[in-house]
Amino acid sequence: MSGRNGLISTAELADILGQADLRLFDCTTYLEPAPEGAGQPYLTVPGRLTFEAGHIPGADFLDLQGEFSDPDIELRFMMPDVAYLEAAFGRHGVSNGSRVVVLYSIGSPMWATRFWWMLKSLGFESVAVLDGGLDKWKAEGRPLETGPAKGHGPATFTAKPKPGFFVDKHETLAATSEQGTIVVNALGPQFHKGLEPSRYGRPGRVPGSCNVSAATLLDPKTKAFIPLAEAEAKFKAQGITRDKRVVAYCGGGISATIDLFLLHQLGYDKLTLYDGSMGEWAKDASLPIETG
Template sequence: MADHRELITTAELAEILTRPDLRLFDCTTYLEPAPEGSGVPYIVVSGRQTFEAVHIPGANFLDLQAEFSDPRTELRFMMPPVGQLEAAFGRHGISAHHRVVLYSIGTAMWATRFWWMLRALGFDGASVLDGGIDKWTAEGRDIETGLAGGYPQATFTARPRPGMFVDKHDVLAATADSNTVIVNALGPQFFKGLEPSRYGRPGRVPGSVSVPAATLIDPKRKTFASAADAEAAFAAQGITKDKRVIAYCGGGISATIDLLQLHRLGYDNLTLYDGSMGEWAKDASLPIETG
């Protein structure tokens, strides 16, 4: 089994579960409806409680909002400074010598977000558990309950890769660049602006194409769509390997499912608009498109 693949199966994880260099994490976060008039799109709730109720043996927990997001902005889940991430990943026992496996409950997007962040920091030893804990438990595999045991602290040294995150100015410039495809990972109704958006103005970044993250996951098995099906979905939207891809969604989370699938297929000029519609829809100076 290769150590640096994007995905790892439940059977493969079971084989390495006792490896001393394994670092296994539940990354789950929940988004609950915000009170009307609160001015925020949702309430962020840590998945720590469900982790304590059930997790894969030996796993620990990563809290995206509490430890791995930028506290200096009102936007949720923004990529924080490198020093903050080095300290946080080091506290959780990750170094260049470790094999990291990430999973989340219900949806893979929280795990893929951490996978993308680690890649952005130059760490290639992370994989997402295909099917997550949903598939693991459906197969009747062992589970644990209780608090996270914690891994011994390690030294995490980042080697940041430039260009893996872009801001609204880069995205605005890209709308006029024929060598860039901007990919919206939200559902079709939000892409078209047919439903009210919790982020602000309904619609999309002008010129962007629709490849919903949900269509890249099997809804029953929670596993990633086959490489052939994913390739067909991207090709249908004119996404080719000679073009740069900017992916976005509501808050820079579900778009990382698209990015993992693209990386898996051999696309290498990939970036994430971190602010996504949480930023774009609220900025009246930025153009928006519907229909």
């Protein structure tokens, strides 16, 4: 793995495919428009069909909403409790002895970086995101496998949870007036400015937050991450420096993990995710919102 443990190239993955202690996962979810009156901004569709149509040999499939999110909260993708996640990862063969867990997704790495963030918060360090995901793997003509996941035998995973990876709306509101903390929005600039209707509720942003859109941190052709020097320039242009604590958010706590992943690669270590993000903030009339 290259960089600060966390990024693996397609060539590096090809070299370790088939190793017994590798756990490789397709994490793709699709967001589809919700019908009127559904009560949700979008429908979450696990990427099983595209997985079965073609996946990296030996990969298993992880259903983020169906198996790795809190089932008792109306908001999508919320972090469940530790015991729930220990059991879920264990069902997929992840143990404390797994040498490396490699995560990938289709179209955007955000589903993989979300799982990376979750595993890091549980104290699991041997985890990497595939640069360029399945898109780059396929573009390079590398082998694919079809059909349902074969999976791995169940394992025992014991988490060592780390504090500070997630904050709620109250902590996020407090962060807006904390010296030394910067809140960053990973949504596109038009949503940051409140120029377009929001599927989450009130248009706009967390007051005082800056904008580093996750989409600008990716190469649109290869789906790989942009060079670290380019990413750092984008963060610094918004006043994000290593001495500051960063609270990142987006719509549902997914694309913001792209920002967090690159900040981690750059050596920033005071990193936090507002898990509820605009899915929660925009609906809560007691919370301030800013536009323009």
